[in-house]
Amino acid sequence: MALRALVTRKALTGGLGLGSQTIRAMQTFSHSLPDLPYDYGALEPVISAEIMKLHHQKHHQTYVTNFNKALEQLIDVMDKGDAPTIVRLQSAIKFNGGGHINHSIFWKNLAPVREGGGDPPKGSLGLAIDTHFGSLESLIVKMNAEGAALQGSGWVWLGLDREFNRLLVETTENQDPLVTKGANLVPLLGIDVWEHAYYLQYKNVKPDYLKSIWHVMNWKYASEVYETECP
Ligand SMILES: [Fe+2]
Numbered sequence: 001m002a003l004r005a006l007v008t009r010k011a012l013t014g015g016l017g018l019g020s021q022t023i024r025a026m027q028t029f030s031h032s033l034p035d036l037p038y039d040y041g042a043l044e045p046v047i048s049a050e051i052m053k054l055h056h057q058k059h060h061q062t063y064v065t066n067f068n069k070a071l072e073q074l075i076d077v078m079d080k081g082d083a084p085t086i087v088r089l090q091s092a093i094k095f096n097g098g099g100h101i102n103h104s105i106f107w108k109n110l111a112p113v114r115e116g117g118g119d120p121p122k123g124s125l126g127l128a129i130d131t132h133f134g135s136l137e138s139l140i141v142k143m144n145a146e147g148a149a150l151q152g153s154g155w156v157w158l159g160l161d162r163e164f165n166r167l168l169v170e171t172t173e174n175q176d177p178l179v180t181k182g183a184n185l186v187p188l189l190g191i192d193v194w195e196h197a198y199y200l201q202y203k204n205v206k207p208d209y210l211k212s213i214w215h216v217m218n219w220k221y222a223s224e225v226y227e228t229e230c231p
Helices: 003-013 020-026 049-080 083-109 123-133 136-149 206-216 219-229
Strands: 154-161 166-173 185-192
Touching: 049 083, 083 185, 083 219, 123 136, 123 166, 123 219, 136 154, 136 166, 136 206, 154 219, 166 185, 185 219
Parallel strands: none
Antiparallel strands: 154 166, 154 185
16 A cells, blocks of 8 residues: 555544644655666776666665555554554664665765766865865775775765764664764765675675775765755
């Protein structure tokens, strides 16, 4: 049953017992797979079309599907006041919702070379990187080292701590979004270091994937986010 239909039916019958504001908020919970801003083969030879297609159509789609499913279940069990199930659903919401959030950022973090992928950051973000890390090269070395050292699956991030206006490198496990490491953290760049992001092409050599991905990094996107947060 579509989430909107479920909410409408329950709202009409008064079954949810929730305020109209809460119900309106829940109606926005149906998420969908965003289109890639480029073709599947546009990042070759750095990332193959086969990986991009599988990663987007299968992996990301699965996170979206399971996120929506968990949210529908949540509304249903909230209606019943089923506290154990409400608590049990939190891990599915975190994992699949995180997967959806992270991948939605990741696609925008990348760009074909002909569209500026790999061009170094300019303006205020470029200056902030030099201030915080010494140079862009030092930042890349740090992110690659932390990404390579991450055990199991996860992400390595360049983030902004907007409370202290400082840049940081952080890793998260599984599909945890950066915000799980601090409410003030805003992701500027995230690199997916799950095996599904590189194994078909780079096999078990994760450091080669990390070294290559900078050739299609979309610093323009990171700069726009940074300038919005730090005008
Ligand atoms: Fe992924």
